Structures are given as structure tokens and as C-alpha cells.
Amino acid sequence: MANVDLEGSKMKAVVIGGGIGGLTAGIALSRAGWHVDVLEQAQELEPVGSGLVLAANALRALDALGLGDRVRTLSRLEGQAGLRRRDGRWLTHTTEDRVQELYGDSLVVLLRATLVELLADALGADRLRLGTAVTGVDATRGTVQTSSGELTADLVVAADGIHSPVRTALFPGHPGPSYAGVTAWRGLVRRPDLSIRSSESWGRGTVFGIHALDDDLVYYYATDRSPAGAVHQDERAELLRRFGDWHEPIPALLDAAEAGRILRNDLYYLRTPLPAMHVGRVALLGDAAHPMTPNLGQGAGQAIEDAVVLGHLADGDLSAYTAARLERTADVVRRSMSICRVTAVHNPVAVAVRDRALSLATRLRPDLMLRSMDEILAWRPPAT
Template identity: 40%
Template structure:
């Protein structure tokens, strides 16, 4: 089976690994001329780990990440350091935190050489499995040629290529989704996030989690080498201009409880970036259109409040691999069987990923309630939430099992 994948992010690479291992001929088109992931961290929970096991990289991922995280005490605090809620240990029992650049290299290392064609932008993907490729940018030195051997040259330097299946993993601002029936577009969640990684180990004394202020939040988690990944979230206009991002983080969070000031101190200012948080403005009616499927953020871009966007992309990749099963190996797969496999992918992935996106949005709404009085009520609710309710929510999210083949 010939499969074209649009985008070499977490979702596209995981799908490429799973499908290539299953026997498909996979080509990944990545618009960026150089394959590189942003320099922040990524939390992967039990469900993500299980998905990585399905595509065959779980053990390598475990080796590359921390086992220390298992001993963490997690939960939510107030800016003065008082605990509002403790997360049950099972919530973080299998949590792994990884530098995104390390994850990206790990995933790329599991693909056959030449699988990814960098510098190639997909300008259109049609339901019949054809794509229009703009090989506008130079590929990187060890990449494959920017144009496939059987590609037909188009009038403006673009070329058409055809696949048995196209997997659109082209992220939040997906080009492919833009022509999808019922595309709701994206919307700003009302808050933006700075992210950073310290350049040296910082002792967290076994404690991690989030601290909630008034329309402001700070989260931290250790990497395996003792450095710490942190994020700082604040309500603001999407297009606000900030001259000095690090100065803004220090002014907002620098007086919060330890070890937050020490983390900021240990983070080089040029490693701190701010991102407006956007999500899909509504649920898509289908992730499948003919021989094209949406995967990862392209299908269900969500707020990062549950740390699940990447995990859901991993689940998508695992389910697509399982659903296609032996068809992946087939040089001339039966279109009817491919259609059934894709319908199964949609049925398994859409309700779950859309439910998690809703849950994540709700957490963000709680974290950014307006005003001191409402924030105090929210804190009280957090304090009084019974542990069993938290456990139920955690199981819903992390208790995912891959489908049978």
C-alpha cells in the first residue's frame, strides 16, 4: 500500500513508523526545509506510552525518558505554595517527560532513510488520494529528492502524486482540513503559554504539578537528566506585543513559591517562547474523506491543559496502524476493505479525541476564571473534590487500550 503522510510532527512520524513497520510504502512530506522540533518539553502519559508500544517504539521511548518521575508527588498549588489538591499517584505513575527535540530524533531514527521529504509543502489533498506537492524549498542534505520519481511536473513547479491513502497530519493550521466538509476553523482560547527548559538540573524535592493564580498558571516537570520543563500560562489578548518575554514571565511569576524563581533563574532567556493557545473551534463531523484521513492536531487540535494533544496523536497513529492491519502490506489493497478500515479509525478516534478536547477546554476555563472572588471559589472546589472523582477522570483519559487487530 502506498501511503503519503502530510507533516513530520509527532503525529505524522508516529503514523509513518507504525505503517512502515506494518509493510506500507510510506512517504512523509514536510514543509520545513530542516527537520527540527521546538525546544520545549512534552509530557506523555500512560495512554501515549501504550500507543507508542503499538507502533513499536515504546521501549526506546522508555529508555530515553525518566523513571524518576514515578516518585513525584503531583497536584495543584496556590502561588504561596499551599496545596489545593493532590493528584492520585496513579495519575503520574507512568508519566514521562521528554525534550521534544529528543523525541523528534528518536522517531526519525525509527524510519527507513529517505522516508521524509523535507522542504515539500502539500498545497492540496483530494479524496481520491492525490496530492499537489510544492517542492519549493531545498531538502536537507540527507533527505530524499524533493520530487518523487513518478511525479508529474505541474505548471508552477508543483507536482501531482497519487497514493492509496493520504494521512493529513499537518497540525493546527492544516491545509488539508481547510477544504474538509464542516471544517470549524480554529479559535484562540483566551490565554497564551510561555515554555522553557532549564539549562541545568534544579531540585524539585520530588514535587511537580501546577500552580493556579488568578488567570495565571505555572506548571513544572523534571526531565530524566534533572533539567526541568516548565510552562507559564496567562490570560491575554492573542496579538499582544511583548518586548522582553523573559522579563514578562519574571514579573508575573517570579514571586511565586519555590522553586519557580529558581527555575526562571536557570533558564536562558533565548530558550523561552510564547505561544497563543488555539484549538479547533468545534468538532469535525468526520476524520475520513474518501482516501484521506486527518490525524493529530489537524483532526482535533486541543488546548494543552491535560497534556494530551501529542498523546492523542500517538493514539491516532496506533489505531490507524491496527485498523489497516494486513492491508498495509498489500500492493493493490481492496478499496472496500480500505474504506471499512478507515471507517473503523473514525469510529474509534473521533468520539474519544473530541471528548478529551472538551475536558481539556473545561480545565482551561477553570484555570482562567475571572477575578479574585471566583478564583477563591474555584480553589475551594478543587480542595473539596473527592479523590475518586479525580481518579475517574484520570482513568477516562489515561486508561486507553489499543483496539484488537
């Protein structure tokens, strides 16, 4: 049923932020019958030059919007994947067939830019307002102050990122995101003439991940302990210093990397969950509601889940949205940060114990890597 007010016109929703969560929310609400405007302060949608992983839960959420199969065609997990040591020895691994057997779906690894483009096309250019900065929100009245004037909406969706100004305004006493103690690098390089297995290798407080996006392109990421805000003159040199003697193809990837195209960001997460994911007519979504470290690869997935659930529940009291999402997302934030702490272990004895424990646990339970994600990957969208 389309959302209509008593005068017969569509109910109005304003989405703040044109990232993955905001675009998906715009699609979900539009397909539920809302008139939607998605506001993005940038003049163009310019997603960062990196990749991302969408797991079974995110793909099911996209299925609810009719987009899942289009995303699945873009890439899939190749062969064996898992965790390795810095010397290349496997700690635990799985295969696409086993993922399919357990969850009825695979992992899709794709360019962030490709997903943003797909979502923007599905939303429609007439619903996307680029170059529109938001300067204030009134949660009671449902008004949004912008650089182009004031908008009034029945629903406002704040998808304005990790350091969300809307979240700060709605919850002024909340401590906000905490620094996780590690910084992250991301980049894309041409695929070298070497075997590429989707893997994440762990060292002493360090991580290096690799995913082949297609026959020509590889997405890589790395993390290391670092003071917040540290400045490096040459990010490629920093990566070579930290990871240049690791197993192949890591040195080959770094040799092929262009220094000017390496992205680096300190990692933040919401140590203290919000008391709610809504206030008045405003719903918080994605990183604005639950910023998390990338260790579970669930940042985009949880934002997409939020959007689909919001599109299903926004007809009624937004407390139903909070009830459906707050506990789940807070749990994912905690789990991801727990893994971040494990990867940040630096003491060589502790690292050896960690690696032996992972190897032994995998021998005892070969599905350990997947089964530890059961509650996250088994999620299904609400029935329509």
C-alpha cells in the first residue's frame, strides 16, 4: 500500500547523505510508496576508490529491493578463502561451495563505486539532490534546513556518516565514536601474474587483506596500530615498511600501487550504543547510528539492512525500527571491535598463542570461520 496522508498525497521522506546507506534507504522508502528526496552535499557522487564485501545477509536485503541478483553478477568469492599468517600459512579457511551450502548464498566482492552507481540508478536522478548541504534538523517538526532552503518531511533519515552532525544534535550527551587504536589503508591495483586468493593475513598488530575484483583488478586493505591523526609523507613507503617482507602477492601488490591513490583513515567505532536509533521524526541509519571497525566486513551490510527494515516499518512508530535494529547492530559493533583487538595483539608470544589457537580450533571444527558468523549471516529481511 502506498503511503498517503489524509489529503491523498504521498508521505514525504528526506534522506540526509548519498552514500550506500542513504541511497538504499531512498530506494526502500520510494518502493514503499514514499516521496523521497536524498540530499548529498557533494556536487557529484564520488565514492572512494576501493572495494567492499557484501555477505549473504546484505544480499538478501538487496533481494527485498529487487537488486540482489544484479549485485551477484558483479563478482563472487574465488575458491579457497580465509585467514593466513604473515608467511602465508593458512590459519583457517573455507570455500564458496561451503558458504553456499550453509547460507544459500556467497560473498560478493565489488568496487564501492560500482555499488553506489547501481544504487543511484535504482533510486533515480529525480530523487537525488547533489550539492545540498544540511545545516540543521528539527526532529519534532520534521524540518531540514539546507543550503537551498527548508524542507518539511514526515520522516527524516540521517545517513550522514561516522561523525554525523545529526546524531550529535539529537544525542548531545552521548560520547560519540571512539578511536579503535588502528589506522587503515585501502587501494586498488592491477592484478599481478600471481595466484590471488581472497585472504586476510595477520601479523603482530597488523593485517593485510586481498580480494580479486575481476581478472584485472585487486582490492587490498591493511591495518596497523597507530596514534590517531598520525601523518605520513608517503603512504606507499609506509605500507612497504610494514608489509614489504610478507608473503606473496603482498609485496607485488605494493610494488604496483600508486602512492597518490592509497586511501588512509583512522578507524572509529561506537563503544557506547545509542539509547535509540530514532528521535521524533528522525531515524539514524548506517554509520550515523552504529559506526564499526571493518573487521567483520559488515559496515555496508548493516547499513543496507537498516534501510530495508526502515522501508518496511516506517509506516508506524519509529520505535519499531529501533526495536528491530538497535540490539543487532550494537552486537555487530561489539563483535567487530573484539576481532580488531585480537588482530592488534603485538607481543610475539601472544601472537604465537593466538595463531596456534586458531589453527587448533579449525582442526577441531573446520567450519569455525563461518559458524562464528551464523547469527549475522543468517539474517533475513522482514516479510512484506
